[in-house]
Amino acid sequence: MSGGESTQQTGTRPPPAALRPAPRHAQWHWATPQAQLLLATGDLAAIMRFHRRVHGLNQTALGALLGYDKTYISALERGKRVLDDIGSRRRVCDALHLPPHVLGVTDPTDTDHRTMLQFGESTVRLAEIARQSGHASEAVAELWPLVARLEARLADGRAERDVLHLLARAQAGLGVALGNVLPEERLATAAHWTARSLEIAEYFRDPGLTSYALRMHGNELRKANLRGAAVPRLCRAAATAPDETARAAALPLLARAAGALGDGPLFDRVTREAKTLLTRVDHTSLFNPFSLCEIHLRGLVSTGRTDLAMRLVEHGPTAGIGVAPQWRVIELVTVAHVQLLADDRGGAAQSLDRAILEAAAQRLPHQLQRVMRIAGTGLPAQHAAASRSLDRIRSELAA
Structure with missing residues (x-):
């Protein structure tokens, strides 16, 4: 009898809430580098053992989640039984919050997923161009629906690594755009969104993404007059930067926050380093002689x-x-x-x-x-x- 025909399979009803993965685990655990390597193998037995380890489940609990008994779970994990039919594989993917293609299931949602990612990447890029062109309101209008859609997917446990990376950048972009269009008394809202971006970035420990999220969040904290909190984050953004280009993006924001805080020595040191990088790093809308001059001006006034x-x-x-x-x-x-x-x-x-x-x-x-x-x-x-x-x-x- 094949795995798809076993009388031990009962999974026609969703598992009780007490047996479902905790929301936090459902959102994050398949997106780790370790999990990505595992998923690439398509090894159901290894995937099931990994899921049990992450969630602290025994075979009985996993069986209840999937609609199988402990004996059948044990046989699957030991490779003694296999899931041959598409319906069973699809159901396992749904219960474990996996993309169906991991277990060889061709699913229309995969095409939707790829389309969503392509659309999302374009939206983030175009929103940044709009913001830099003086149209921050349009950037907010573009990013808000994207962030809502990605967060809904996350809440549903559908959080692949590429989805989380896109969400982190979209949240940061939304926070920065809001920081342009909101008055001072509402700037904490902008910092809220950049903080959510930083939470994802720090989970992955990707230096480039972490440095980006830190500098976006630190700058919004400064604008919200939380200067004491802004400076350490911007210092970390510069220290975490994986290359000179990323460091050059962090230094002007750190200089501005140090000046606002009245820290003359830090302001002078960072300003000097930023100016030396002008000859080695491509100029951007933030990192250029004109912007650095304005930051220098304001810092000099703030430090007397x-x-x-x-x-x-x-x-x-x-x-x-x-x-x-x-x-x-x-x-x-x-x-x-x-x-x-x-x-x-x-x-x-x-x-x-x-x-x-x-x-x-x-x-x-x-x-x-x-x-x-x-x-x-x-x-x-x-x-x-x-x-x-x-x-x-x-x-x-x-x-």
Whole structure:
């Protein structure tokens, strides 16, 4: 009698809740490197033993989960019996939260899975382009449904390694995009999503993914004024970076957080290293002379060196083609702050007027709030204009 015809098979009903895998295990255990090597063999006996070990199940409990008795489970694990029929293999895959192809089952859901991954990868890339182009709201609109779909799959126990990697990047992208479009009082929401990305990244211990998630989360923590928590994460992002390109992506964010925290020595050290890498690493929307100059300006002001900041304003680089639109707004606000400190109210007012127009057009509430803080020291017209623009954005967000 074949495995598919055994009278010991009873699995027509789902197992009791007490015998189902814990949600955390169902989400993660098949995505580990060890499990990936095991699944590649398609060895059902080894797969069953691995599942029992991860979940602390004996053969009786696994049998109850699969709808077989202990004797049949033992025979399967020893290779004395096999599952020949497609229906039984499909049912085992469903109970253990495995992709059907692992046990040789051709399933339409596999095609759907590959399509979802291709769509998801494209969505993450296009959302990043939209955000860097000054369209963070569009990035949020694209990423939100993708994250919801991937998390629903995860909750259902369908969490292959490639799904989790995609989810981590989508969550980080969503958090960063939200960090652009939300006002300061709601920036904790952005940090929430980057924290979820970091949880997945740290599980895999992939240096590149971990460094990426750490720098995204650290920067959102800084923006949410959790600077003491931001700096250690950004230090780890730089230390974990697998190459100079990844380190160059982390250093500007670490410099900004160190400056905001008032840690002058760390700020100076990181800024110097970032500038040396400019000659060896390809420039990006974040890592380029213009962005580093703005970060340097703000850090000098935060660490009490206004005189150096004033000189830097006079000799700083102009924005190049590769600079993201939001960085032009960020730089205008920072320059206005330095101009006010130098008692150049006319120059500061002009810089803030331009910043307000651009921040409103790009829907950057956090930058409008920066304008209001700076203008509050003696530029009432600019303060009022920024406040009106911020109110319009808040009304749209509420709607």
